[in-house]
Amino acid sequence: MDRIKEVLTYLRQKGDYTSGDYIATKIGISRTAIWKYMKQLERMGYRIVKLKGKGYRLIETPDKLYPWEIDRHLDTQFIGKRVIYKEKIDSTNTSAFRLALGGEPEGTCIIAETQETGKGRLGRKWFSPAGKNLYLSVVLRPKIHPSRVYPITFISSLAVYDTIEMSTGIQPTLKWPNDVLIKGKKVCGTLIEFSTEADLVRFVIVGIGFNINMKEEEIDKDIQQKATSLFMETKKIYERASVCGILLTNLEKYYSVFEKKGEKEICEIWEKQAAIKGKYMEITQMGESYKGVSEGIDRDGAMLLNINGQIKKIIAGDVNF
Ligand code: BT5
Numbered sequence: 001m002d003r004i005k006e007v008l009t010y011l012r013q014k015g016d017y018t019s020g021d022y023i024a025t026k027i028g029i030s031r032t033a034i035w036k037y038m039k040q041l042e043r044m045g046y047r048i049v050k051l052k053g054k055g056y057r058l059i060e061t062p063d064k065l066y067p068w069e070i071d072r073h074l075d076t077q078f079i080g081k082r083v084i085y086k087e088k089i090d091s092t093n094t095s096a097f098r099l100a101l102g103g104e105p106e107g108t109c110i111i112a113e114t115q116e117t118g119k120g121r122l123g124r125k126w127f128s129p130a131g132k133n134l135y136l137s138v139v140l141r142p143k144i145h146p147s148r149v150y151p152i153t154f155i156s157s158l159a160v161y162d163t164i165e166m167s168t169g170i171q172p173t174l175k176w177p178n179d180v181l182i183k184g185k186k187v188c189g190t191l192i193e194f195s196t197e198a199d200l201v202r203f204v205i206v207g208i209g210f211n212i213n214m215k216e217e218e219i220d221k222d223i224q225q226k227a228t229s230l231f232m233e234t235k236k237i238y239e240r241a242s243v244c245g246i247l248l249t250n251l252e253k254y255y256s257v258f259e260k261k262g263e264k265e266i267c268e269i270w271e272k273q274a275a276i277k278g279k280y281m282e283i284t285q286m287g288e289s290y291k292g293v294s295e296g297i298d299r300d301g302a303m304l305l306n307i308n309g310q311i312k313k314i315i316a317g318d319v320n321f
Contacts, residue, residue, distance in 0.1 A: 003027065005068035007037045011048070011058040019055035063131065063213075065111050065241055073245025078107035079138060079255070080248035086112040088130075091119050093193055093207035096137035100203040101195065106141040109248060118209060119191060121178070121316075126189065126209045127220045133229065134210040134244055138251065141203050142259065146196045149204055150301035150315075151263040152255075153178045154270035156190040156206050159250035161273060163210075166250075167243055168234050174274035176303055176319050185228035187211050210247065212238050264299045271296050281305070285317030 010023045020034045027034075038048055038056055045062025061069065067083035074080050082105070089095055089112040096110045115135050118126030128135050140152065160180045164172045164187070173181045180188040191207040211229035219227055230238050258266045271277065276294045283290045283303060292307035303314045 003029075003037065004041065005071070007034065007041070008046075008058070008068060011056060017051055017054035017057045022055070063240060065113065065134075065244060069241035070111075070244045070248070073242045073249075075245075075249045076107075076252040079252040080107065080109045080245070082108045084108065084110045086110070088112060088114050088116065089135075090117045091115050091126075091207075092135050092137040093119055093191055093205050096139055096205045096207070097193055097195070100139045100205060104139050106139060106203075108139045109136055111136040111244070119207070120189060120209075121191060126191075127223060127227070128209065129214060129218055132214040132218065133212045134208065134240060134247070136244065137205050137207040138248070139203055140206060140255065142201060144201050145199055146194070146201055147300060148263050149192065149194050149201055150177075151266045151270075151299075152204055152206060152258065153190050153192050154266050154301065155254040155258055156192075156208055156251065157188075158254045158266070158270060158273065159247055160188045160190075160208065160210060162250045162253075163243060163247045164230070166246055167238060168230055168236075170233060174270065176274065176276060176297065177301065177316060182228050182233050185226055186223075187228050187230065187233075206251070208247070210243075212240050212243055263301070267297050267299055267301060279321065282320045283314050283317040284320070285314055290314065290317075 006027050007023060010026055011018055020031045024031045024034045042048060045064055046058060047060035049057050049059055065085060067085055070080060070083055092110045092112050092115060112135050114130035115128035118128040118135060120126045157174050157178060157180055161172055161174060164170055170182060172187060175181055178190045179186050188208065188210040192204060194204040195202045211227065213231045214229040216232055277296045279294050281294055283305060290305055290307060290312060292305040295304040295306050295311060297303055298313060305312045305314055
């Protein structure tokens with residue numbers, strides 16, 4: 001993989017024809033090996049033309065989430081430095097969980113073009129059409145008590161918020177606890193899963209489903225009314241590897257705020273951005289429904305709902321405005 005990345009770097013350097021000899025000398029491999037890499041790149045969807053006496057020229061990069069393509073847009077110390085890429089997977093969260101149990105280090109990102117059993121919360125499904133959106137999971141290993149895990153969902157939502165704003169100029173809305181919406185429709189959801197040992201968190205898996213280039217007619221009928229994508233909002237196609245690099249960079253930015261300043265700071269930033277204080281809402285939780293005015297969120301991420309003067313703390317649920 002590192003060789004592929006190197007070959008691509010030299011191919012892109014001049015933006016013109018690059019001789020096989022030049023790349024071969026730079027990398028320290030034979031011209032035949034270079035030719036083999038060109039063939040491999042073509043099989044992966046890259047379009048390369050060869051001109052006698054001039055060399056190779058890259059004319060098209062495929063819309064694939066290859067690790068080295070994401071890396072070009074990454075500005076992090078550890079998140080996304082190792083990316084495991086799959087065309088198809090059961091669920092990136094399930095896979096990341098398995099890998100983390102086996103000792104996968106902090107920052108590793110598992111990404112797939114499609115998921116066969118993408119998961120939402122409470123056993124719900126995450127619709128994951130191939131080659132359109134982002135489905136990824138990141139392994140984090142914060143040294144915290146399990147009670148402090150919940151606000152990590154907000155780290156993800158805030159990172160997605162900034163990514164949408166930077167990529168499209170649109171300011172989305174944040175909906176408690178884990179949604180990012182554009183004009184009331186869901187563009188992204190986060191699923192946190194974690195493992196503990198005694199009083200400590202062993203690892204947290206941050207799973208993000210982020211709709212990028214999905215078109216209206218490609219959406220499952222069940223969710224057509226409530227889901228959207230960046231394409232549907234702007235009528236533009238986005239380079240997913242670039243959006244992914246920006247997202248992982250933003251994720252590390254907010255994770256470092258969490259590590260340095262704690263969950264209280266993250267909850268405060270999220271609360272401000274979500275502008276939920278004083279909003280009337282209905283929250284359903286395990287079949288029970290509560291109506292009241294939001295007093296904001298607690299430092300552990302729970303919603304504080306003022307129901308006729310009484311404050312009820314709701315740990316998890318679904319909000320209706
Ligand atoms: C979530 O659950 O929003 C968390 C979604 C996390 C998905 C990612 S994808 C990568 C990683 N691997 C996984 O297996 N999962 C994570 P929840 O709040 O329960 O919302 C689920 C509900 O959102 C569903 O019941 C649908 O109504 C709706 N939904 C499903 N797919 C959607 C999509 N692609 N876009 C928008 N809404 C969707």
